[in-house]
Amino acid sequence: MFLTQTSSPAPPEGKDIEKMVEKYEGASARRTLSGPVGLFVAIVAGLFALFYLYQSKFGIISPEANRGIYVGITVFLCLLLYPASKKSPRNRITILDAVLALLAVVVTVYFVINYGQMANRIGFVTTPDLIMGLIAIVLCIEATRRVTGNVLAVIAVIFVIYALFGPYFPGILSHKGFTLHRVAGFLFSSLYGIFGGVAAIFANFVFMFMLFGTFLEFSGAGKFFIDFPYSLLGRARGGPAKVAIIASGLMGSINGSAAANVVTTGTFTIPLMKRVGYKPHMAGAIEAVASTGGMLMPPIMGAGAFVMSEFTGISYWHIVLVSFVPAVLYYMYLYLMVEYQARNLGLSGLPKSELPDPRHELKQGWYYLLPVAVVIYLLVNGYSPGAAAFWGITGCVALSWVRKDTRMGLKEIGNALVKGTVQSLTVGATVGTIGIIVGVVYLTGLALKFSSLLLALSGGILPVAILLVGVAAYVLGMGITATTSYVILAVLAAPALQELGVEVLAAHLIIYWMSLIGNINPPVCLAAFAGAAIAQADPMKTGWTAVRFGQPLYIIPFLFAYTPILFNGPTPEVIRAIAGAFLGIYMVAGFTQGYQLRKLNWVERILAGISAVMLCWPDFNTDVMGFVLMIMLLLWQMVTIRRQRAGASDIKIQQ
Template sequence: MAKKRDNLNRFFQTAVGIIAFGFSAFYFYTAGFGIFSSESHRGIYLLVTFLLSILLYPASRKYPKSKVLYVVDAIFVAMACSSVLYWMLQYKEYAIYRAGWTNQWDLIFGLLVMLVSLEVTRRVMGNVLPIIGLVMLGLTYFGPYLPGIFNHGGIRLSSMVEYYYYTDGIFGTIVNTFATYIVPFLIFGAFLNNTGGGDFFMDLATSLTGHIAGGPALIAVFSSSIFGSISGSGVANVVATGTFTIPMMKKVGYKPEFAGAVEAAASAGGQLLPPVMGAAAFVLATLTQQPYSTIALISFAPAILYYIALGFMVYFRARRSGLQGLPREELPKFSEVMKKGWYYLFTIVVVVVVIALGYPAPRTAFWGSVFVVFCSMLRKETRFTFDKLIKTFREAGTSALSVGATAGTLGIVMASLTLSGLGVKFSSLILSVGQGNLFLTLVLVAFIATIIGMGLPTTASYIILSILAAPSLIQLGIDPVPAHMVCLWFAVISNITPPVCVAAFAGASIAGAHPMKTGLNAVPLGLFMYILPFFFIYEPAIFVYGQELAVSVKIIASLLISIACFAAGFQGWFFRNLRTWERAVFLLASPLLVDTRFFTDIFGYIVVVAMAVYTYKTKKQAANPQIAA
């Protein structure tokens, strides 16, 4: 994500503050009491996103203070206002009276909003996504001249603009989802931080795990799971929690590359953890036409398993390396933390209850925000004031840009894939290469996700995968929800997979580490993010929801032990440092436990129990002489 301007004068700072405040206040109201109209709901979201992005992010990073660029900004502001306001005024008339009949003004303003969408995405998120958008426009328009799979009859420019502008492009599904779901939860996150709830959960994680071997890494795992669930962005989560956890990890002896990798892997996974999850989860619920509560419910067990796996990896690494936790006197006491803020724990209960009662997800964010404000009033130090309210709405409004700046361009990409037919063709290509083999097709989807996800935010990566890859899995007989869940998880892992691993790079910048080495350290830590999606297909009992409880418990129990075995073998510790052959035995036992056949399970359990007893009984003998790996 690009760097914001640091030279805004008082007038523009005030303007940004007022716009951001009004933006958040408007969508906070609609979250609690319903939207006014479809055109105002979508139009205001896109217009304010455009304005804030243009004001806060310079057109050129090299010359951010150039006076010429201020003229460029003014032109783009005029283009944004005119094109969005025209759409808002004409939307109903077009939908009712002249659908399919575009006039000259429709085409002009449609082209303008496309240009502004691409420019705003470039300013805030960099060049990757706008280039993809331009490529998709080219593939749609020049279809008759393209070779192979890209060839099609071509789409007239007027038809393209009409579809992008009025049908289901720039103002379509993506903008509606972002405005309906993402903004209210970003506001909820801002309320949580500014009422003292964020500090409570960070102190709680620190008091519970800080003294354990490698405790700061466990703090990162715990705190990042909570904040990542709210922020919906791996990079934003790294920045928010990593500035606190990474220095602590380095202090107890973790190498900078590993410290940055732990934070990146933990932050990326927060987008998969209920009850809030990240932005892409709301898009998934929309595309699969499932209640968000269902998506959150089936995501719980896999997400917890991922964080348990990550916890084992960092703990075993710390024990093998002889790292200690932080001294207890440097940590907040659990009793004092609970005394000051135990009531914040009920925030999770409130969110879960509201979701379980079947209320819309935006209403959940609304009541969660109201509850944390009530909690803040219980102590003088955290009491919520009108100044804090203004600060909260401003923060939420500007933080929404990290997701919102991609909305228009993603609409262009989705519309282009539909208009050109490339989505269907690409799915057919995956099926052809995979030769109808489900496992091979999953491997191909994982590979494609890694390529597509390079430099893209998770939401953008998932949306593209949902069009290109999910249909191929559905054609092989997989239900839509597991197929899309696979795409979501593979989209998240691209955040930490080299060569372009944005979350790992963010962690490296805080840790003062080599970016690529940080990414290479993050991959094995987040490996189960690649492995677990295969269970969505082959062992759907992992979802628990709609499955026999006994079967789900058996699968999850076996997975827990398998995860521990893999972490022990990979990191080389289980009660003591492990020899090479012992590590190999643990690594071989891991897949035996995830195979559901009776004999492999029994054999796996026998091996694990035998190795656990053996390593425990010989740990005293290994305490003095260092056992070489």
């Protein structure tokens, strides 16, 4: 279906990255279309990307066109590119697919043309409005089902049933119920349902940065983001694992998908980790955790920073600044875990003769950092995320011409536009369905009911409420993407956390971090499963190992609630909270891995765990006690190490 990509770096050992991304992003297998039909779909996908590039530079034509075209054409492409069932043909579209795709276009045109009239007669739904609304609801849910599976589609159906049959639901969930006209009209004809704020966020921010990530890849930057850390850290103890941490953090911040990041960087890093001595399940787990952390890493945060900014009304730049320390804590812990594991196993790095020269790699590719720098500069100076992404993409194309083998001509630009659009469908397919869910929440007042239910179940106890949010995020994460999970819970759960005294941004960051748990926590952990597939390891063993290496996902959300780690307090308190968090995470790594300056016995390991809890606990006295215990433990290790060395020297002298 697509034009052949000639400039982007080839995947290591010929692995089919696109197929792996589909499999481990929770997406169904995509059709491969050729001939006139394939060309037609590719042209539509390319023009779709060009339309949003144009809007990013010259401004949104109108809200209804911006949102309507994004949802409509996304559904159109999903219905053509993703088969209805396993029995459907994979190399051609069926008559049913063509009819449904055509209906998606009709519904989109109707919405864009008639939105003004529908807005003027809000509350009065005509028969054509009802018919188009019902078709739109069915098509959005069907597109989601085809691309991402049944979970989110079933949730959306349950929400529609809830809107229609409110009086039949028990207790606090009960409401007066709404007619089919009211439900379909609200979800279709207003900017609070299918074409609501979620569609705007994905069209203006998420899609543009996914497109930016594709252009970075085509320009050769993806290769540099792997090769440079490889040349720099390959010789270090357990070097390939440290390469995975840096490369996955860089790539994951931009591409916004942990599973896609695993199969992109993991095809390179996992075999190298296995080669230097990491067990297969451990190599897969390290890559999965590193890739998941990319969505926490500023400045892009997998587009999470932009989505959060829209929900909270807090500036993008403030979110980025306060997210930096938690992201560093996450990767510091992972780095320590890798280092301690390498020491425990007696691992070494790769031979210098096999590694490229870091200076040469930096000289060859330093300019690939410029598009990212341009994006950051523009965002800091008040440009819209879309405009920043536009100039970042423009920079990628310009910089690709520095080297002959990466130059992007019209053919390569066309390939990047098409590939970026098609890859975005795994996320875009959920937008209309999320809009249905959010629309029902607004229509029925479910957010307040859910908050009351959460408060009742938790007994008003904040730690219990956070745990319940984590469970909800984990369950949702089994079947939908982290961004989708965050959007749903931001509407439902954030008000409850705020009612318990958590600040707005802290509440949203708690939900966002916990939405990533599903990537690594069994039984369904797509990022870990992707790592296991590349490493040829046991999936469940890889998943449970990933949980051990990804402990900050479970710890740091509590710090958001109980400490001023987000710079939301007096300066002395902020400094103490950050220092305590860093020291606490250091001790958590020692406790989990059973190693610090040397291997720890079980007593020392327990003391390290106690010190970690004290340092992370939001109290000055416990911080002091935890710090003293940490110093005593480290001094004891230094003394015993010195004794061991002295004993070894005496033995040598006697010999």
